[in-house]
Amino acid sequence: MSPVGENIPKILTIRGKSPEMQENALNNSDTILAKMPPLISVEELRVHYLSDKRSLKAVDGISFSLHEGKTLGLVGESGCGKSTTGKAVLQLEQPTGGKILFRGTDLALMSSKELFAFRRESQMIFQDPYASLNPRMTAGDIIAEPLDIHRLEKGSQRTTRIHELLQLVGLSPHLASRFPHEFSGGQRQRIGIARALAVRPRFIVCDEPISALDVSVQAQIINLLKSLQEEMGIAYLFITHDLRVVKYLSTEIAVMYLGHIVESAPTEELYKNPAHPYTQALLAAIPLPDPVQERKRNRIVLKDEVPSPYAPPPGCVFCTRCPFAQPICQTERPVMRQIASAHYAACHFA
């Protein structure tokens, strides 16, 4: 399976070096060997659930890779399997098939010690700010829990680190003794982010981190995530249903439908030239905050609904709703074909 995006990763900001050296380093990034191995590499991942002898194919054979310091946006509507993918990558759900490689090592083959070390390098931010923090713990304890688990900073160093992390996410240190119910949704999400940053992870799975927040707060969190990535070089797997949001953070985007990736491309390319009919419909369905434009737009209103994941269509998973479906689409499942540079789509006619 071809990996998503073979872009040259932008080199991380080198801290502590003189401006001239940084300048040189940035200039050299283009000439540095292009293919740094990806941080995370997912190959033919499958997650199937068995219930009542029926098999729910939540994720049915997807492949992608995530490089250091970059963001892969995983987009799709409810039931497409994106959240399950995120959890599987962190081993919070057991994959049924396929491989997940972290720096080249297969996660399934890791010993419990190696897995424990993996948990230091990978973290998650959750959707619901009200359910993702233990209501019985103070903000400080929540943020410091990873330090306690991995036996890192202790004593006064621990307190310093808590204050540091709170400031990093834009909250003042005296709030460490407060409880989650005293904070607003946006503040709780910041605490969740601080917790994820405590162990200095290399990558973070962001599972719909802003969907449950108010509109004016969403921008605050997006900006925060962006600046943290620039400062610390963290890679994100950004999972969302909202194509409006994902582009601010992502360098590449993969669109999912019913457990499959139907299209993947660098961000600008996806918005400019969506190749797969589903991506096109998705983009057409999203309203713009501009009434004049809205009236002029081409509407592609898809018919019907997403088929049940218990019984996905045999050929292309999208054929039941595709405005361009042909007989071949119902029998033969399309493979990911290259459309343009780093742009792939799973469609017979793209």
Added chain:
Amino acid sequence: MDPDHFLPLCSRQPIVQDQVVAGSSYWKESLRRLRANRIALLGIGILIFLGLFALFGPMLSPYEHYEMHLPMKNSPPSSKFIFGTDELGRDMYTRTCHGARISLFVGITAAFLDLVIGVAVGAIAGCVGGKWDEAIMRTVDILYSIPHLLIVIMLMVVMGPGIFTIIIALTFTGWIGMARIVRGQILQLKQLDFVRAAEALGASRGRILLRHLIPNAMGPILATMTLTIPTAIFAEAFLSFLGLGVQAPATSWGSMASTGVYALRFYPWRLFIPATFISLTMLCFNLVGDGIRDAFDPRLRT
């Protein structure tokens, strides 16, 4: 209007990102809610009084609980005997105090043991899940279906009557309710994101159980425990009433009621006094239990 009013606001506090709604820890908030519940406070007050009654009551009495005054047997409440005397001329007041000690001790100990065993079993079943969960719950179902009285009688035969036999008899199946509740709570809590977050951080199962799951299940646990106590007290009273409880000269409210029933026609105080104490205690524990549940789990209130 003064045009100066329309000048831009220059001195203004910087936008505070840090506004919080003042509150405090879960315990403090819950206790505050409990304190606001007058009925529960009344219940607590009466229970404290009963506790003092049990501990210090006999000191106020000139008599011992086994002291017999045969000429004065079956005498109604008077200035000499505040609660009257029983069929052997023993002072009812002192005996009621002693009965209180036994009844409360048995009730609270049994409830506490139920708590410990129930939480342990429920937590393991809920947390581990899978085949262990199945095995534990089926065992629970089997235990639950055995008639209570049968177990008590078996234990009496094996261990002989007495306080500890009763406690063990009550505990034998008393923990099942607590286990079920704890398991239910844990199964619910396991779904929540903060537990996943702990897993993602690399927390061990034990840590998740002790730091995340059980503390959040405390509300229903405390409420259940407070409601288990009256059940235990009544069960003890019932067993003693049947003659399976503490033996003479020690007494509990149940055994006092037992002998009091036969004398109901002529010496009603001998039944009414222990019965009133049993009822009052149970009522208070129920009120307090309700209050605790409402205080610790405000979502349950309409």
Added chain:
Amino acid sequence: MSNLLEVEDLHICFSVLGQEVHALRGINFTLRKGEILGIAGESGCGKSVAAKAIMRLLPAHSSSVSQGKIFYNGQNLLKLSEAEMRSVRGKEIAMIFQDPMTSLNPTKTIGAQVMEGYCLHRPEIKKQEAKHYAIELLRQVGIPQPEERFLAYPHLFSGGMRQRAMIALAIASEPKILLADEPTTALDVTIQAQILDLLRKIAQENGTSIILITHDLSVIANMCDRVAIMYAGKIVEEAPVDVLFKTPRHPYTQGLLHSIPRLDTPRDHPLVPIEGRPPNLTKTFSGCAFCPRCSSALRICTANDPPYISCDTEHHVACWREHPQNPHNQG
């Protein structure tokens, strides 16, 4: 253009755990015949409260209307008896809610629920006729195989289908006004497009006026003729939709438009959030509610609540900057 609904100076207070929450602090708006009015705002601004107040669905024991009138057909809805209100609710004014999972009765078939509302207001109608009408309604809202779906229970329906069923329920009695409280927030974007299309069709074909309540300004741009923006229990700006998006006057509206992620801007276009949080409505405060977060606040804003100023035909703003006596007002 006649006014179908007029809300005048509505103040609503809730009593929560001993504290008074001033959910609505004086709102005024009108709904004209045949138009789609949008009410937009973030959580806690009071938009849902306003809708429920019109339907008199607020919990009686914990909420109170301290002031204000709601005029429909010349009658003040707040003064009607419960029996009189029942003949208005569902028949003249209908409502659809956000969460299709919990808004339908799980123990009754879809068909029975659609018929229920209809038969309530037309007691003379025969069951067969009502059933026929209900099936037609289900077809009209785009539910496939309506004869079979008529007998199905809600849990067999997907979110989009349930929302359609709820719309069928609402329009069964051909109401003049449809209140849609975040009808597509819980739905996927492709389903949202279907539902919005359906609502537009209903407005056009049946002549129903719609009040669409949402936090999503893009949905407003897509659907509405006029829009009112709410903040902290008050309407801060009201205008025809083209005008509002082109020339927003209130700093909150401007802030919102700069902070929302949108499809049509490049990647590196900055998102400018509005710092801070909405005020705590349990406390009464003097001055403009938005002042602490406003980058263009004036001295008078801390002391006095701004009046509702007409800065253009049909464009009203509650902002001191627009006041005619403001010497810095660009007009």
